[in-house]
Amino acid sequence: xxxxxxxxxTELLLGQIVNxxxxxxxxxxxxxxxxxxxxxxxxxxxxxxxxxxKIAEQRSDLLILTGxxxxxxxxxxxxxxxxHLNKELVLDSETMANITDYHKKMNRTMTENNRxxxxxxxxxxxxxxxxxxAAGMFIKHNEQTYLLFPGPPHELKAMxxxxxxxxxxxxxxxxxxxxxRVMRFFGIGESRLVxxxxxxxxxxxxxxxxxxxxxxxxxxxxxxxxxxxTDCQKLLDDLEGKIQDRVGDYLYGYGEETRLVEVVGxxxxxxxxxxxxxxxxxGGAFQSMLTTTAGVSEYFEGGxxxxxxxxxxxxxxxxxxxxxxxGVVSAHCAIEMAQCVKNQFGTDIGVSFxxxxxxxxxxxxxxxxxWIGYAFKDTVSYxxxxxxxxxxxxxxxxxxxSALDMIRRELLGKPIEGKTYLKD
Numbered sequence: 001x002x003x004x005x006x007x008x009x010t011e012l013l014l015g016q017i018v019n020x021x022x023x024x025x026x027x028x029x030x031x032x033x034x035x036x037x038x039x040x041x042x043x044x045x046x047x048x049x050x051x052x053x054k055i056a057e058q059r060s061d062l063l064i065l066t067g068x069x070x071x072x073x074x075x076x077x078x079x080x081x082x083x084h085l086n087k088e089l090v091l092d093s094e095t096m097a098n099i100t101d102y103h104k105k106m107n108r109t110m111t112e113n114n115r116x117x118x119x120x121x122x123x124x125x126x127x128x129x130x131x132x133x134a135a136g137m138f139i140k141h142n143e144q145t146y147l148l149f150p151g152p153p154h155e156l157k158a159m160x161x162x163x164x165x166x167x168x169x170x171x172x173x174x175x176x177x178x179x180x181r182v183m184r185f186f187g188i189g190e191s192r193l194v195x196x197x198x199x200x201x202x203x204x205x206x207x208x209x210x211x212x213x214x215x216x217x218x219x220x221x222x223x224x225x226x227x228x229x230t231d232c233q234k235l236l237d238d239l240e241g242k243i244q245d246r247v248g249d250y251l252y253g254y255g256e257e258t259r260l261v262e263v264v265g266x267x268x269x270x271x272x273x274x275x276x277x278x279x280x281x282x283g284g285a286f287q288s289m290l291t292t293t294a295g296v297s298e299y300f301e302g303g304x305x306x307x308x309x310x311x312x313x314x315x316x317x318x319x320x321x322x323x324x325x326x327g328v329v330s331a332h333c334a335i336e337m338a339q340c341v342k343n344q345f346g347t348d349i350g351v352s353f354x355x356x357x358x359x360x361x362x363x364x365x366x367x368x369x370x371w372i373g374y375a376f377k378d379t380v381s382y383x384x385x386x387x388x389x390x391x392x393x394x395x396x397x398x399x400x401x402s403a404l405d406m407i408r409r410e411l412l413g414k415p416i417e418g419k420t421y422l423k424d
Contacts, residue, residue, distance in 0.1 A: 006053070007019050007039070007041045025156075028165065030223065033178045049076070049077070064147045066151055066156060068151070087121050125139070129158075136164070179233070181236045184218075184258055186252050197243060207222050207223055207224035217260075249414050265296060278341035280355075282396050287302075301345060316341060330371060331422070336373075337352035351374060351407065355370035368387055370399045372402060374406055376410065382421050
């Protein structure tokens, strides 16, 4: 089976909304062994949508249409497809009951156009919407299969996983099992990673691997086909072992939704450590990211933002001589900041950030020059210099993630290159 994704919405064509649904669906379909050969975006125009559907039917077995199932006049996806298939729209009673109950619970008056969300194409298998009101649909007609999803990503994703995926699995009629594993890497670019894995990529058959560049990180998806789950797991484990041998130091986690901050937080909690931070360059972004995770209070009691030199000296305790002799964009300042904040808060780990976010230079240092300090219990403190050299906010984001990766490596005993100690 090969699939085509048709995203409906003028807002997508205008760039007002990014089409994240297509990426999600392509990833999910790949795990089912369904190839996506075409992706199309079409505006809220019935004539052009019908043309797109006709073209897709000539080259694809499965047509997936997203968006255009809402209650407004420009929501026309199911109307156009119903006319194309010469079918009527009928009211789905269960969906209508959910819509009515929703308005009662919210103490809102239900307008007549809300009934549109309960209309489905006759003969369709109705897909329930766990996070919204509009019904989705699964339709078999002649040689084609059609899937209709609402546009909002949180509705589409839940509907696909809970409703559509089991249906597709049953229609696939495959004897073999297909399994995927996503490995997430930080601190290595995609070009270098694929170079180190080049022979594995060139000779891949089963399992296969593919890399994906994300924001400040790289993911690798492994996909295996076998008679049983055990067979697939062995294939994935064997390939992962080869990858780990080459780039394992950069691997921080698994899965689509895993975040570096969550992995680091769990490591800190597991080792029963505590953490604090002193931030200049990042202005509290590191501490803010920490607090996006549940259970952060188990290891993080607080920290400080010391943006000016006066606050670094008066509140944090960095010596005036250090700043005058070495400047704030220096290993000496970063190390003192990390040590001072660790001592003030009585934690096991102290992390600091200082540097040049940009766009202008500071102390003769270019934008993107960042020093991250690290102090741990009674060991020798150090700092590491980074040269990001991108936009101001990108530099700050990369600094936060780089500090998290430094902590991860320290707690796992992984090598960290480029350490600078005061004795240096």
